[in-house]
Amino acid sequence: MFTDIYCAVLIPQDTDIVNGYGALPLVATTTPKNTLTITTSNSQDWTDFVTNTKPLVSSVAASNTNSPGDSLLQDISNPQSLVFSWKAPFSSVSSFSASPGTTITNGWGIMIMMNPSIEFDMTTTSGVLQSTQQTSNTLTPNVTSVTSSTAYNQYTLIKLTGTIVDHLQHIFAVTATKTAFGLYPFKVKPFSSIYPDNNCMDFMIATVDGINGPQNTMTYKGYFLINGFTQSTSAGTINMGFINYQSSTAMDGSQVPTMLRIKGSVTNNQTSLDSLIVFFDTLTPYFSNKHAG
């Protein structure tokens, strides 16, 4: 069914991925055993569990704002910011001293690799990647998109690099602090797939000491994987609730059933909508009576 399956595997935070590649692949090709499952693992302390803020959203503007309810918006017309929200300590991304002014030998960088369908927009800012960070003393952004159909690998790669620890401590403070930064402009082309295929919007992220030096001196420190998920604006109005809910003794349907009611109207994208999907916990739908029609 699938020609390629990408699997992210659990890796200890301090694993030397370069020397240990044979034993602990970050990304590997394998034969699918369960084609509907992909297992991911996030690096330690890289999400804000307190407020449950999404680690990645997009915004149709140059922005670093991450508001609750936002998402990665599918939009082929308007360039957007990719807004990352993290709460990670400096020690999880670099092995250098955290003392202000410390120079990082051969520089430090964070690499963010993503699906090429998230494409850098060359026209809006004349080919310059803008990085919206919290202070003027920021990391230097750089972007590469490989989208040619003949290319061996297709991807979009963003690098943020700095030369002293002060540069990265605005995002990764010594004491972990929730922070957000935006990268602009990008166009998010397709909807993300619900299956592991070419439309997966996974973001693979790594932090590297010595990123500008020879490869044998580069040290990968932290890893992070975000399952990106694109959405459109709502196609209309949806309301939902129960009818005939009784909690003391469950309604087993022998008299009247408890019913989940979903009521809505669709005002745009009417022809492309295929189905409603209901995610739920701790209830059991009844079977339809095929025999009686």
Place this chain on the structure above:
Amino acid sequence: MRLSRFEIPLLTPATAFNVLIPVTFPNGQTSTNFYVAYQVVNTTTGFKSIAYVEPILTVSISQTANTATGSFGPTVSSNTVGETVSNLNIKGDSPTSLITNSGNNIGTAFSYFSEWDYFGASTVSGFSSYGECYILKYLHYTTNYASYLLGSTFTYSYKSMKGIVCHCDLSGYTTLNLVISTGYIPSKWGITIPGYGAISQNTGRLLYLRSNYQNVGNTPTVSGITFPAVGPNMVQVVGVFNISLPVPLDESVQLKITGNPSSTNLPFTFSNTGTCALYYNGVKTSAGCNFVPTPTEVVYTLTIL
């Protein structure tokens, strides 16, 4: 949170929809979580994607229904078992004023369900001032499989349920009479016919749940039966009673033939003999039969197979 999901196909192009999904819960559950999402399909590649997700909805209800008040079900006190009734009324009076549905509080509704299909292909009227009604059916099937595995005798309950749900999207109400253009009263259960009505408030709380408020008023009677010629002591059956039934029969029914107690020539004095058969449009149908005679009557139980 462990989430399961099911998908509901939309018609193309999708416009307005009202989806009702019969569900059940564990006893004592007061809180349930939901997401609802739209799924799109790329018509070129066939890729399926979730294009939009509504914010999570948590429904918290702690409620036990009142089963002692409320008047629900068919108005049949002047009708006969097995009768087909024009403009059959279904009463749905609510002891509490109902609140008009709004936003995600869309639970105000009158529901009526039964294992008997009172509706057939009829139209239902009488609710247009309050909202719309929808006829639906579901399969109720339960077994004792867990205890069966431990040695108990296997038991099950199987009922093909059909009913109506009327949503108070325009207005609440207190008194209600739905009108089924052509309603069918069953004969299987005699005068006590099956069915339950329920009143739900806008948050989804089940306020009232009660069985039919009326029994069927009359049992069918047959007259003009010509008795076959028999001897004075009726020692042997010498003929056949051919009784044209006044109403349709469904499944097992009880047919009682009663003599005149004051008569000195009771029609039935036999025991342990006799047969019966059932014909439909002149064709003998699959039926079983047994009977219990007394000096004044014979009670046949016909089992339609």
